[in-house]
Amino acid sequence: GAGVSQSPSNKVTEKGKDVELRCDPISGHTALYWYRQSLGQGLEFLIYFQGNSAPDKSGLPSDRFSAERTGGSVSTLTIQRTQQEDSAVYLCASSLRQGAFSPLHFGNGTRLTVT
């Protein structure tokens, strides 16, 4: 596609429910990143994929968070048993080459609200 696509754009869920966030990177981009941005804050790194593998999972806040990427393309970030502190904008980015050797392009994010 023309840019990084994320869905849904907004998600409201009840505390304790599971949610799934989707990211469709720019075609041909091998690297994919998930970040989280709380209101008025900077970007918190969550996880990074090179192809289908995730060499760095250190940023995931807890074991309720998991992510996968299939076919070297679409990625899904899953949050189980959501808590109110999970409320944030979840941003996905992709880049052409591994790691930080090429510009990052961000999607518009998924705004998650846990009530």
Next chain:
Amino acid sequence: GIQVEQSPPDLILQEGANSTLRCNFSDSVNNLQWFHQNPWGQLINLFYIPSGTKQNGRLSATTVATERYSLLYISSSQTTDSGVYFCAVPYSGGGADGLTFGKGTHLIIQP
């Protein structure tokens, strides 16, 4: 991991003014990127600038990797320049990992 500090945290200017935003980082890096987040939350990559100087219209950026800083210049500011400006460097400096972001400079351009 590498620490990134941006200054100033907030900046309010009149339309037409020039500004300089600074990004300091704690260790050697082989990559640095500047981003603009507009008031609607969209993040746009402005520059991929591991070293040297680049210009794009009214914006330019300079990275002095040996002295561990980068500068973003905005000339003849417009209200559409408002938003938060972030710089980001590789977590471990080497590039084969994700980017860590500074806390940003919140810029407001008043008409």
